[in-house]
Amino acid sequence: MRYMISLRLLEITTKQKSLPESLNSLQFLSLVQCGNIEYLSEVKQGYMGLRMLVIGDCEGLISLFPFLKCLTLLEVLCIDNCEKLDLTKVEDNQEEFTPSIRVLILSRLPQLVAVPQWFKQSTRTLQHMIIRGCPSLTELPEWLPNLASLKLLQIFGCPKLSSLPEGKLFLPSLRFFEIWECPELSRRCQPEMGEDWHKIAHVSTIKIDNEFIKQADN
Structure with missing residues (x-):
């Protein structure tokens, strides 16, 4: 070699x-x-x-x-x-x-309880984050709202994840947000009624449980 x-x-x-x-x-x-x-x-x-x-x-x-x-x-x-x-x-x-x-793609990691703090060092550069099949994940990091360049966030199959973190300016560059098989988080992200809806209402395309809630014009 x-x-x-x-x-x-x-x-x-x-x-x-x-x-x-x-x-x-x-x-x-x-x-x-x-x-x-x-x-x-x-x-x-x-x-x-x-x-x-x-x-x-x-x-x-x-x-x-x-x-x-x-x-x-x-x-x-x-x-x-x-x-x-x-x-x-x-x-x-x-x-x-x-x-x-x-x-960043984290998939089928049963030991993952929380997104590691060392990813915080990429807050200015991270554009796509995909987390799927992590049944032990209970929370997203408090620095998530500070990901100024994040354009895509997908979370699948994380049933213990119950809410989005707080933030005065939540992911300002986010263009695509999708969650699936995260029952409590899905409930909190429902339009108008969900407790976390105000955090994602600015996102142009939102997909929850395989259904488009909002979709950007082509």
Whole structure:
């Protein structure tokens, strides 16, 4: 692998317990069905240029740190079906992690109780946030209303999520808001009557339980 000096994209499926040597040119990394990797702890120089990281079906994965901390250029993070992954397991100096994530997808993560605080470092850059199939998620972060660039927010299959956080100016750039299979949150977001309706009334397209409540003109 060390001879592939211009490699940009790499997909790894392995039974090894650690990542292989990588390259300075690598920008896209996909880890799929790497069941024996528990910690992404070996920070290799070659991964520091990553802009997109996709992790799926890694049933043994417990933590992304300290590997993730060094990905300062990361723009897209997608994590799916990692049943043991605890995104709150970070080092004490998590404030040093300053990513510029634009797209965040968290899917089928049964350990996810709350969106980790370290995503707060991307409040100025995050544009798309998708959370789905996280049955233990009970709340959205208090800094969510401060995501000034967020254009799309989708939340599916989070039945314990009961409300949107408070905020004087709630997601001013939001253009598309969708929730599905979140019973209490759906009730609170109903037009006019819902307690959280005033937080999303400015959004041009709103879809609740597979029904368009508002739809932008084409």
